[in-house]
Amino acid sequence: MSYDRYVAICLPLNYSVIMSGRFCILLLAFSWVAGFLMSLVFTLQVAQLPFCGDNEIDNFVCEFTNLLKLACAHPLANQIVLFAMTGSVALATFLVIITSYVHIIRVILKIPSTEGRRKVFSTCSAHLVVLAMFYGTGAATNLKPSSISLGHEKPAALFYTVFAPMLNPIIYSLRNEEVKKAARKVMHRRQSVL
Template sequence: MCYDRYVAICLPLSYSVIMSGRFCILLLAFSWMAGFLYSIILTLQVVRLPFCGDNEIDNFVCEIPNLLKLACALPLVNQIGIFALPVSVALMTFLVIIMSYVHIIRVILKIPSMEGRRKVFSTCFAHLVVVGMFYGTGAATHFKPSNISLGHEKLASLFYTVFAPMLNPIIYSLRNEEVKKASRKEMHRRQRAQ
């Protein structure tokens, strides 16, 4: 999403060439493959851990930190291995998003009219809210000391696993003119029917 916004704002004349259907499919395939490999690597690391005693996770989602709480022994080498991959992936993707938006903000600041700036920024604002919600709730849940309980871990995990991914397509479809026209048409039809 951030790359799409970057190309649309920073390279608008090249948008249709860069964001071709083939390139979008390649981005999608890369995302799916990276997610698949990431999941396989973490699963293989957790499967090797010894589990004993209580086998119930106190959360809606079966995530790595919740599974680690159930492990009998977690040697330092395993801790480093299990946390290094998620932290590096999260940091890498966060840096890509930040770099994209730094370039976007530079372009926005060069726009002479305030109305033009507002319009361009409004195309990015929704994505920034979703990114902030995803990274904010994820960081608050996973990057806190283990002896501190926020009491809202379940709700936070729902935000970054369910709500943030669900909001992205909704937000971007609402930005699409065809979807807006169809929504207005349906609302007018329902008003006339009443």
């Protein structure tokens, strides 16, 4: 999405050539294959762990880090692989996002009119909110040693697996003028009732 915004804002005349249907399918296929391969590696690692005793996961989701806590053996090698893989994927996507938005901000600052800047920034603001919600909670729960418990793992896991995806359509639709008008109408009715 950040690359799409970069191309739309920084290279608008080349948008249809760069973001062709074929390129979008390649991006989608790459995402699916990368996700599948990461899941396969984690599944193979969990399959090799010895489990004994308590078999209840103390969380809402059955994630790799939660399964590591149930292992009888010390899963240091698995933790290293988990940290390396999630860290490298998070770092790579973060660098693409930051690079895209640095270029976008550079272009926004060159726009002479305030209204033009506001319009361009509004096309990116929804994406930035969604990124902050997803990456913030995901990083807080996954990019720490599993032996450290901060006490916020359950709410954070619930937020980034349920609430963030559920809020995506709402956040992105707030840019739509008809949705804004309907929201204002509902808020106005609510205020007049109170």
